[in-house]
Each structure stands twice: as structure tokens, then as C-alpha cells.
Amino acid sequence: MLWIKALHIVFVVTWFAGLFYLPRLFIYDVESADAAVRAQLRIMQRRLLGITHVGGALALTFGIWTLILVPAYLHQGWLHAKLALVLGLVAYHIRLVQLVQRFAEDRNTHSSRWLRVFNEVPALFLIAIVLLVVVKPA
Numbered sequence: 001m002l003w004i005k006a007l008h009i010v011f012v013v014t015w016f017a018g019l020f021y022l023p024r025l026f027i028y029d030v031e032s033a034d035a036a037v038r039a040q041l042r043i044m045q046r047r048l049l050g051i052t053h054v055g056g057a058l059a060l061t062f063g064i065w066t067l068i069l070v071p072a073y074l075h076q077g078w079l080h081a082k083l084a085l086v087l088g089l090v091a092y093h094i095r096l097v098q099l100v101q102r103f104a105e106d107r108n109t110h111s112s113r114w115l116r117v118f119n120e121v122p123a124l125f126l127i128a129i130v131l132l133v134v135v136k137p138a
């Protein structure tokens, strides 16, 4: 159980590396006037998205595995709240996929300011989820 939980945390960290840094790459892309720099940033966006997919898939796999080992968690309120927040993170991840596609096709319509606000969203989810799993308020 502890090994599986440790791997869960390792891949949560990997997932968040992408959730935090992909929007940053979009901001640099929007703010760059140099076509060669933008082309390089788009390669970085695509590669980082790949790592983000792997981190996300394995974080969820080891999270579900932890639940299979300790099914009693399924009756606890903090887990229900956490799973609702995880759905929000999956929605954010899907939005990142759409944005990588839009930048690749040169069809981005979002401003740098919008992307900066969007960039803050995963931090809010991270704080809420870590508080729930550590404090277990309900």
C-alpha cells in the first residue's frame, strides 16, 4: 500500500509539472514576436503535453489502485470531495490539449492576461486536494 501511495505521489508531481508549465509556454508564445521562437515553443508544448499525459494517467492509476487496497476510503467525505476536484483537473487537462492544438494551428484567441489567470487554476486545485488528503476534514 505504501509503495503504491508513494508512486501515486510521484506521478501527481509529474502531472502537475505539466499543468503548471504548459500555460507558461502559451504565455511566452503569445508574447513572442519571433516566428522561430514560437515554432520552438510549440515543439516544447507538444513534448511537455506527452509527459503530462503520462503523469496524469499514472497518478490516476495509482490513486485508484490505492483505493482498491483500502476500499474503506470510499465511504469518507474527503475522498468524495477530492474525486470531484480531480474531475476538475481532468477537465483542465483536456483544455490544455485543445490549447496545444490551437497554438499548433496558429488559431489561439486568448490574450496573455487570460492565460496568466488560467495558469493559476491548478494551484488552487492542488492546495484544496492536499488539504483534503492530509487533514481529512470529513
Ligand code: HEM
Pocket (backbone or CB within 6 Å): 005, 008, 009, 012, 059, 060, 061, 062, 063, 064, 066, 067, 073, 086, 089, 125, 126, 129, 130, 133, 134
Ligand atoms: C483518480 C484520482 C485519485 C484517486 C482515486 C486518489 C486516491 C488516493 C488515496 C486512496 C490516497 C490514500 C490516502 C491516505 O492513505 O491517507 C491518496 C493519497 C494522496 N493523494 Fe490521491 N487520488 C487521486 C488523485 C490525486 C491527485 C490529482 C492529487 C494531487 C492533486 C492527489 C494527491 C494525493 C496525496 C498528496 C496523497 C498522500 C496523502 C497522505 O499520505 O497523507 N491524489 N490518493
